[in-house]
Amino acid sequence: MPKPTFFNLPEEKRKRILDVAMDEFATYPYSKASLSNIVARAGIAKGSMYQYFDDKKDLYTYILDLAAQEKMSYVKRELDQKTDFFTTFERLMAAGTRFNLEHPQLGQVVANALDVPGEGLLHELYSKGREMTIEFFEHMLKEGMEKGEIRGNIDPRLAATLMYSLVGQGLADYLLETLGVTMHEYLANPEISQKLTPERIEYVVTEVMKILRSGFEAQK
Amino acid sequence: MPKPTFFNLPEEKRKRILDVAMDEFATYPYSKASLSNIVARAGIAKGSMYQYFDDKKDLYTYILDLAAQEKMSYVKRELDQKTDFFTTFERLMAAGTRFNLEHPQLGQVVANALDVPGEGLLHELYSKGREMTIEFFEHMLKEGMEKGEIRGNIDPRLAATLMYSLVGQGLADYLLETLGVTMHEYLANPEISQKLTPERIEYVVTEVMKILRSGFEAQK
Amino acid sequence: MPKPTFFNLPEEKRKRILDVAMDEFATYPYSKASLSNIVARAGIAKGSMYQYFDDKKDLYTYILDLAAQEKMSYVKRELDQKTDFFTTFERLMAAGTRFNLEHPQLGQVVANALDVPGEGLLHELYSKGREMTIEFFEHMLKEGMEKGEIRGNIDPRLAATLMYSLVGQGLADYLLETLGVTMHEYLANPEISQKLTPERIEYVVTEVMKILRSGFEAQK
Amino acid sequence: MPKPTFFNLPEEKRKRILDVAMDEFATYPYSKASLSNIVARAGIAKGSMYQYFDDKKDLYTYILDLAAQEKMSYVKRELDQKTDFFTTFERLMAAGTRFNLEHPQLGQVVANALDVPGEGLLHELYSKGREMTIEFFEHMLKEGMEKGEIRGNIDPRLAATLMYSLVGQGLADYLLETLGVTMHEYLANPEISQKLTPERIEYVVTEVMKILRSGFEAQK
DNA sequence: AATGAATGAGTTTTCATTCAT
DNA sequence: GATGAATGAAAACTCATTCAT
Numbered sequence: 001m002p003k004p005t006f007f008n009l010p011e012e013k014r015k016r017i018l019d020v021a022m023d024e025f026a027t028y029p030y031s032k033a034s035l036s037n038i039v040a041r042a043g044i045a046k047g048s049m050y051q052y053f054d055d056k057k058d059l060y061t062y063i064l065d066l067a068a069q070e071k072m073s074y075v076k077r078e079l080d081q082k083t084d085f086f087t088t089f090e091r092l093m094a095a096g097t098r099f100n101l102e103h104p105q106l107g108q109v110v111a112n113a114l115d116v117p118g119e120g121l122l123h124e125l126y127s128k129g130r131e132m133t134i135e136f137f138e139h140m141l142k143e144g145m146e147k148g149e150i151r152g153n154i155d156p157r158l159a160a161t162l163m164y165s166l167v168g169q170g171l172a173d174y175l176l177e178t179l180g181v182t183m184h185e186y187l188a189n190p191e192i193s194q195k196l197t198p199e200r201i202e203y204v205v206t207e208v209m210k211i212l213r214s215g216f217e218a219q220k
Numbered sequence: 221m222p223k224p225t226f227f228n229l230p231e232e233k234r235k236r237i238l239d240v241a242m243d244e245f246a247t248y249p250y251s252k253a254s255l256s257n258i259v260a261r262a263g264i265a266k267g268s269m270y271q272y273f274d275d276k277k278d279l280y281t282y283i284l285d286l287a288a289q290e291k292m293s294y295v296k297r298e299l300d301q302k303t304d305f306f307t308t309f310e311r312l313m314a315a316g317t318r319f320n321l322e323h324p325q326l327g328q329v330v331a332n333a334l335d336v337p338g339e340g341l342l343h344e345l346y347s348k349g350r351e352m353t354i355e356f357f358e359h360m361l362k363e364g365m366e367k368g369e370i371r372g373n374i375d376p377r378l379a380a381t382l383m384y385s386l387v388g389q390g391l392a393d394y395l396l397e398t399l400g401v402t403m404h405e406y407l408a409n410p411e412i413s414q415k416l417t418p419e420r421i422e423y424v425v426t427e428v429m430k431i432l433r434s435g436f437e438a439q440k
Numbered sequence: 441m442p443k444p445t446f447f448n449l450p451e452e453k454r455k456r457i458l459d460v461a462m463d464e465f466a467t468y469p470y471s472k473a474s475l476s477n478i479v480a481r482a483g484i485a486k487g488s489m490y491q492y493f494d495d496k497k498d499l500y501t502y503i504l505d506l507a508a509q510e511k512m513s514y515v516k517r518e519l520d521q522k523t524d525f526f527t528t529f530e531r532l533m534a535a536g537t538r539f540n541l542e543h544p545q546l547g548q549v550v551a552n553a554l555d556v557p558g559e560g561l562l563h564e565l566y567s568k569g570r571e572m573t574i575e576f577f578e579h580m581l582k583e584g585m586e587k588g589e590i591r592g593n594i595d596p597r598l599a600a601t602l603m604y605s606l607v608g609q610g611l612a613d614y615l616l617e618t619l620g621v622t623m624h625e626y627l628a629n630p631e632i633s634q635k636l637t638p639e640r641i642e643y644v645v646t647e648v649m650k651i652l653r654s655g656f657e658a659q660k
Numbered sequence: 661m662p663k664p665t666f667f668n669l670p671e672e673k674r675k676r677i678l679d680v681a682m683d684e685f686a687t688y689p690y691s692k693a694s695l696s697n698i699v700a701r702a703g704i705a706k707g708s709m710y711q712y713f714d715d716k717k718d719l720y721t722y723i724l725d726l727a728a729q730e731k732m733s734y735v736k737r738e739l740d741q742k743t744d745f746f747t748t749f750e751r752l753m754a755a756g757t758r759f760n761l762e763h764p765q766l767g768q769v770v771a772n773a774l775d776v777p778g779e780g781l782l783h784e785l786y787s788k789g790r791e792m793t794i795e796f797f798e799h800m801l802k803e804g805m806e807k808g809e810i811r812g813n814i815d816p817r818l819a820a821t822l823m824y825s826l827v828g829q830g831l832a833d834y835l836l837e838t839l840g841v842t843m844h845e846y847l848a849n850p851e852i853s854q855k856l857t858p859e860r861i862e863y864v865v866t867e868v869m870k871i872l873r874s875g876f877e878a879q880k
Numbered sequence: 881a882a883t884g885a886a887t888g889a890g891t892t893t894t895c896a897t898t899c900a901t
Numbered sequence: 902g903a904t905g906a907a908t909g910a911a912a913a914c915t916c917a918t919t920c921a922t
Contacts (some may be wrong), residue, residue: 883921884921886920886921887916892912893911893913894912896910897908899907901905
């Protein structure tokens, strides 16, 4: 948790610090990400950082938390309208993928979490998100089963895990791949994003759903 | 690539070096893995390492390569007998998952690849394996389409990518999760593996196939 | 010297600051004692400290001064009744030792003075106390000589220095040692002091006086 | 303990490092003594220091150990000829004092030991010397009692502790004081030592012995 | 070919002190 | 007078890489 000092900072400065830190943690794995770098680029004194955060890990977990929250709130908007299972899932996938492509840094910050020493501590936070997401999918599946939208003879927990693995970075990576671009190149050249039209994203998501749908869907 | 020097080494010494390095790279993320540690545990001089490999990255990519090859050759054994698409894929998934559980280190080495700085260089190698696997799946799918085993209206490249994301660590992780065990705990307590009977693995794979099958399978 | 500001402070606050500082300087050697710690525990702003004292050293010397004064005034009470040299010295030793055991912090503050860098400045103050004490003993000795209580053929200054080295922490340390306790453990567990009865202290002091009085030499 | 690497160093270099380190630890209290300073003055790389010693504390304890050993071996030479208690003690005092004046740094290194954090650890080593010395004196006293040289009615442990407090820095400090010189000035101006003739040292030691031998009490 | 000491840039973190509000 | 954020020099320590033997 940041210290109160951090929240007393002028909006502009706080944002600058977070932006720079986000960028650093997205670019380098945790152990290579450098506080010295961050403060230099943010134009603040090294000691100041320690008046805002306990230590490097504290800063990182905060960034990670922010990333998770932003994605959550972005994706959650799709849940307002109640529809059937397949439509909801399709919307979630599309939103998640769009978010990953619009904020490629955030995804990288999460990916770099693997590197944090004292593994458990961080992993905990990192997988809390995974855990929650999987549980949400499981819930969706069970509801779908009750409504008769989903076949009854599938293991909901396992299916939810599968869904999670599809919703993560997977589709975004696939889309970049079809452009012959790696995530790193994409991070460096933001203008590439213009080649990824909403239609293109929609198409891929629909394709995936097509495959899954006739799999999950109850057979008449 | 290791220098010729490395291959002139007595078998026993070469193996020792690789074993220790594998363990180190499985235990720590790339940037935390320590050459000093490796040479100390392998009982060789630090300078020698640089007569075998160009640098840390060179050693790592070689280890990574070995890991990939081992998995490949393990999994490839399932391809001998020609059967239909679904049976083949099921066997591949089962074999991959068994391998991941029997050689958890190798999987970790791959997972830790994400951490390598200097971006593309490493990713390249890491995704060469990915690339090859996906292409293989794509080939399988197209063959299946021709034989009429697979629906014709799916994007084979996309589907292959999906298959890849299912075959990776995913199922192994899921199995460990059902035991309430993290990969780190599993690495530390190898005896846990006894709880993962072949039947249990078979069950999970069958479940996944059940889901996929009626999705991919051509409708009559 | 504290600035006037400090003396304008409400009694209660002033005392709190001094108590906390005393504790810190008793616990850690000068260079490890932390102003940040002190202000945090005293509940005042860091800047305020610099409105009370010039700097860390200024605060420390003041604390040191207080410690010396307190001990002085405690010990001086023994000087009211005029008696012979030996009785007076015995009383001083006993009082000094009791004080050291009752206020172990103060002794530690003095002991930690050795640590102050920038040499002379601090030593000066530290040894002002030493100087004064030795001079006082010298005076006592000379008086004793005149009265015929003390042999005339000893160097009073040297003897006074010897007396000083006996009166310091020495006896208190010895007493703790006989309990198998270090000064640090004693500081942490104040209840130990109950094992050090006045009789026990008296005994040790008497023993020392016995030695000094008639010397080591066997009596014929 | 230094690592083997250190002992493989050319004599000249090893000595230079120890000299510089000794000087640093004699000049500054442990926490202010700076490794960076030491390596700079010794003209070696910072990393090298860590190939010779585990860490700062390791270097310090080694220096401390050396200091103690040197003093020990210097003083022990006086023990060859068997004589009576008083003569032996007088010789030990004289030798100890001479040593302190000839190697003022070593005494300072010991004095600065108080500052080492994780107190116990270091204190242990520091007071092992104290412990041994006191026990040696105790032994001397008991022997003297058996031979009838020493009165039987004194507490030998307490007396030994007293003797220890006299043999330490005390006399050296006194001698410097009579020159109006502090230890720090003495360390900085080694030529002062010429004013401290052996006769002067002998005189002071004899004076002290006179006092101890027959006591303070006037003879009837 | 093997060794292992040497290197030094780089890391995170601490803390007394200053200064604008 | 009080505040507490800002500062930055300095600390201990790490480690991949080089190079003389």
